[in-house]
Amino acid sequence: MSKLLETHALQAFYGDFQALFGIDLSVEDGETVAIIGANGSGKSTFLRAVTGMRPATGQSISFDGTQIAGLRANRIHHLGLAMVPEGRRLFPSLTVEENLKIGAAGNRPGPWSLAEVYKLFPALLERRHHGGTELSGGQQQMVAIGRALMSNPRLLLCDEISLGLAPKVIREIYGSVPLIRERGTALVVIEQDIAQALKVADRVYCFQEGRVSLSGRPAELSREDIAAAYFGMEDA
Amino acid sequence: MEWINVLVQGVLLGGLYALFAAGLSLMFGVMRFINIAHGDFIVVAAYLMLVMVLTLGLHPVIGIGLVVILMGCAGYLGQRFLLNRVLDEDILPPVLVTFGLSIIIQNSLLETFSADSQRVPSGDFATASLRVSDELAVGVLPLAMFLAAVGVIGVLQFIFYRTALGRLLRATSDDPEIVPLMGANNSHIFALATALASGVVAIAGTMLAMKTNFDPTIGPSRLLFAFEAVIIGGMGNIWGTLAGGIILGVAQAIGAQIDAGYQILAGHLAFLAVLIVRPKGLFAKAKG
Ligand SMILES: Nc1ncnc2c1ncn2[C@@H]1O[C@H](COP(=O)(O)OP(=O)(O)OP(=O)(O)O)[C@@H](O)[C@H]1O
Numbered sequence: 001m002s003k004l005l006e007t008h009a010l011q012a013f014y015g016d017f018q019a020l021f022g023i024d025l026s027v028e029d030g031e032t033v034a035i036i037g038a039n040g041s042g043k044s045t046f047l048r049a050v051t052g053m054r055p056a057t058g059q060s061i062s063f064d065g066t067q068i069a070g071l072r073a074n075r076i077h078h079l080g081l082a083m084v085p086e087g088r089r090l091f092p093s094l095t096v097e098e099n100l101k102i103g104a105a106g107n108r109p110g111p112w113s114l115a116e117v118y119k120l121f122p123a124l125l126e127r128r129h130h131g132g133t134e135l136s137g138g139q140q141q142m143v144a145i146g147r148a149l150m151s152n153p154r155l156l157l158c159d160e161i162s163l164g165l166a167p168k169v170i171r172e173i174y175g176s177v178p179l180i181r182e183r184g185t186a187l188v189v190i191e192q193d194i195a196q197a198l199k200v201a202d203r204v205y206c207f208q209e210g211r212v213s214l215s216g217r218p219a220e221l222s223r224e225d226i227a228a229a230y231f232g233m234e235d236a
Numbered sequence: 237m238e239w240i241n242v243l244v245q246g247v248l249l250g251g252l253y254a255l256f257a258a259g260l261s262l263m264f265g266v267m268r269f270i271n272i273a274h275g276d277f278i279v280v281a282a283y284l285m286l287v288m289v290l291t292l293g294l295h296p297v298i299g300i301g302l303v304v305i306l307m308g309c310a311g312y313l314g315q316r317f318l319l320n321r322v323l324d325e326d327i328l329p330p331v332l333v334t335f336g337l338s339i340i341i342q343n344s345l346l347e348t349f350s351a352d353s354q355r356v357p358s359g360d361f362a363t364a365s366l367r368v369s370d371e372l373a374v375g376v377l378p379l380a381m382f383l384a385a386v387g388v389i390g391v392l393q394f395i396f397y398r399t400a401l402g403r404l405l406r407a408t409s410d411d412p413e414i415v416p417l418m419g420a421n422n423s424h425i426f427a428l429a430t431a432l433a434s435g436v437v438a439i440a441g442t443m444l445a446m447k448t449n450f451d452p453t454i455g456p457s458r459l460l461f462a463f464e465a466v467i468i469g470g471m472g473n474i475w476g477t478l479a480g481g482i483i484l485g486v487a488q489a490i491g492a493q494i495d496a497g498y499q500i501l502a503g504h505l506a507f508l509a510v511l512i513v514r515p516k517g518l519f520a521k522a523k524g
């Protein structure tokens with residue numbers, strides 16, 4: 001399989017503060033990768049750099065064979081990279097349906113359409129004329145995922161899609177992942193719940209203070225290794 | 237009967253004020269851009285109309301069309317290549333830049349057209365009137381302008397709530413940081429917003445040119461009327477802006493009826509009254 005996304009020694013700064021110290025991470029075509037790590041370990045910063053929300057000029061990020069570091073976010077989006085941002089960030093003055101439609105602003109062809117998103121998340125259909133932020137947290141998350149899918153991405157980046165949701169709702173949302181994968185979309189999910197991450201992912205990366213502290217296939221990783229990589233303790 | 241006449245004149249004038257206000261409100265709504273040169277842009281449109289009709293001898297309707305196209309293009313380019321550079325979290329830089337622009341525009345107009353007051357002739361149209369009753373007559377030109385203003389505001393409403401561009405403009409107003417993740421280019425969207433606003437400014441300016449005398453210095457007071465109409469109507473509500481314009485127009489007409497010197501003052505008083513009673517405007521959206 002070929003590499004869809006590959007970063008090499010990726011760094012990121014907020015002013016003088018260095019948030020990422022040389023991240024090497026790759027995603028293969030159709031693969032699901034989970035990123036775990038404590039609060040503030042740099043997971044969201046990594047996604048912001050890859051999507052172009054924070055310019056990563058002069059660095060090495062290749063997507064589908066193209067160097068995307070330094071490109072504007074909308075250019076990167078056109079190549080087939082979509083994100084479900086931290087905190088969902090739905091547009092409050094748009095209805096559910098308008099939030100979904102705006103995801104297709106780039107007109108990328110592919111399997112996803114309004115009808116397909118409603119099939120994936122039937123709860124949204126009857127609420128499609130409600131304001132995007134008038135829904136429950138879980139439904140808002142579905143809108144955010146649907147909005148990203150509307151651009152028919154080759155790679156979907158999800159930042160904490162289960163945060164603050166009830167277990168039943170989390171199951172419902174993760175239940176959509178196989179259907180998304182079936183259509184050929186690769187995924188990167190940031191997940192605080194380690195068990196959930198190990199269950200859904202083909203491979204896992206653990207971030208710690210801006211570095212990759214561990215990576216591998218879930219079956220190959222022991223609980224002890226993960227705990228050490230997550231909390232930074234030798235003897236967890 | 238006299239007072240009905242005053243009321244009608246005020247309402248008709250209010251349509252023009254609503255047009256002044258719509259462009260200002262659009263730019264602020266989409267990109268938090270306060271355009272201090274807004275009134276001067278209206279005056280530029282008025283002078284362009286003067287050139288079209290007097291110098292080039294074009295029919296006023298063709299003149300309006302050309303001014304709209306010119307101003308729209310200039311708005312796009314100016315935003316894309318100049319004003320976008322000063323857009324940031326901070327709302328102060330655009331205020332300063334457009335303040336400077338306002339002075340430059342006024343002086344350039346003075347140099348080019350002199351300080352003389354001008355007016356664009358609109359033929360029989362300007363004097364024709366419809367007799368409603370023995371004592372009430374409505375001028376055809378003011379009525380046509382009012383209807384055009386309502387039409388323009390209707391079109392803006394349609395664009396905002398029924399088209400893909402409108403969706404993007406509203407989304408940009410909500411959260412400009414996320415819009416590029418939808419595949420849209422913010423610089424382009426901002427430029428389109430300004431192009432749209434400039435088109436409205438062009439219509440407002442050409443109407444102003446046909447309705448009253450104007451000279452290079454009247455921009456800032458038009459800006460003031462525009463601000464007042466927006467704030468009376470409530471931010472972020474296009475029909476509210478029309479209502480704000482009408483309230484301002486009626487207040488001014490009533491003031492003028494009492495004493496010619498009270499016209500402008502009465503408008504300001506109405507504005508103050510609304511500010512005291514409903515600081516967010518009469519028709520502000522429930523949530524902001
Ligand atoms: N806008 C910002 N300005 C300055 N520092 C920031 C900013 N955003 C994040 N940081 C810092 O960068 C580091 C990484 O933050 P980031 O948000 O990437 O972490 P995270 O792994 O996503 O955390 P969480 O699990 O809490 O979402 C943290 O130390 C954070 O304080």
Ligand SMILES: [Mg+2]
Pocket residue numbers: 043044045086159
């Ligand atoms: Mg985060």
